[in-house]
Amino acid sequence: MNVLGIECTAHTLSMGVFGGRVRSNVIDTYSGGSEGLIPRKMADHHSAVFADVLAKSLADAKMTMKDIGLVAFSQGPGIGAPLSVGIAGAKYLALRHGKPLVGVNHCYAHVKISEHMCRLEDPLILYISGGNSQILLQRDGYYHVLGETLDVGIGNLFDSFARAIKMEHAHGAAVAKLAEGGKYVDLPYSVKGMNLVFSGLLTAAEKAAKTHSHRDVAYSLMETSFAMTCEVAERALFLTKKKHLIACGGVAQNRRLQQMLKTMCKEDKAAFGVAPDEFNRDNGAMIAYAGLLLHRKYGPVPVEKCVPITNYRIDRMKEILG
Numbered sequence: 001m002n003v004l005g006i007e008c009t010a011h012t013l014s015m016g017v018f019g020g021r022v023r024s025n026v027i028d029t030y031s032g033g034s035e036g037l038i039p040r041k042m043a044d045h046h047s048a049v050f051a052d053v054l055a056k057s058l059a060d061a062k063m064t065m066k067d068i069g070l071v072a073f074s075q076g077p078g079i080g081a082p083l084s085v086g087i088a089g090a091k092y093l094a095l096r097h098g099k100p101l102v103g104v105n106h107c108y109a110h111v112k113i114s115e116h117m118c119r120l121e122d123p124l125i126l127y128i129s130g131g132n133s134q135i136l137l138q139r140d141g142y143y144h145v146l147g148e149t150l151d152v153g154i155g156n157l158f159d160s161f162a163r164a165i166k167m168e169h170a171h172g173a174a175v176a177k178l179a180e181g182g183k184y185v186d187l188p189y190s191v192k193g194m195n196l197v198f199s200g201l202l203t204a205a206e207k208a209a210k211t212h213s214h215r216d217v218a219y220s221l222m223e224t225s226f227a228m229t230c231e232v233a234e235r236a237l238f239l240t241k242k243k244h245l246i247a248c249g250g251v252a253q254n255r256r257l258q259q260m261l262k263t264m265c266k267e268d269k270a271a272f273g274v275a276p277d278e279f280n281r282d283n284g285a286m287i288a289y290a291g292l293l294l295h296r297k298y299g300p301v302p303v304e305k306c307v308p309i310t311n312y313r314i315d316r317m318k319e320i321l322g
């Protein structure tokens, strides 16, 4: 069956088609410019580009809506305004063309497309993005959170630092570029058992940026937060005795973090996997693939239940779908 997936949890509207493999994956991201990411403006962006993203996604897949058997949409976690636009669009398409609907947990979609791409059996998952930093374990068909950030997501840590030092493009990729060639400045390291704490590190980095070069502080911020992340991932590998680790989510695209995780896994005789960058960005293809899996297990979702769940943690899937 061919599935159309719609991703709309935050600043990206993306649509992809999955049918045996990824057939298309069109991604349109709202940058926000200097005023930052305002929810209403993300929603306006998604409304404005919805028809074009849909047309391109179907054209790239060489399909029309007639070829689509299921419409899957991102249901949360995310921001209410952009989620509402994507979900309204999904409902319209399903009703207009007589297709079933399925709501997808955004984190579950990142995990599932990465498992599909990496082909590592029963892995431990490190899910790291703007709003999330979690170590996940699958048991009895559901994902459990073994450890997570106790304050901000690791991606938000970099975004906040970039805004504090007034970078033109305030996001993690820009901080990673700035960090190239930097030298280490001492910053606080805060791991609490299986959990991570980033806010003290952010405050210290902002303070250090007043007396050290931004390059050196950016480098140190990344090295410190990545080392913390590797420590909890390594502890989770030991505790669970897993032999495979997959990193997924926006921050999993960072090459330095990939290198650190790969080194750690090699020392611990575990295999490390990460999907191509396109699937660690917010993307519609992952929603389509995860939608297919959920539809097989739970069937379609009635239209009246197709509403945003802004605080939809991955460990609430049993409660919501069960």
Ligand code: FE2
Binding pocket: 106, 110, 129, 249, 250, 281, 282
């Ligand atoms: Fe994401």
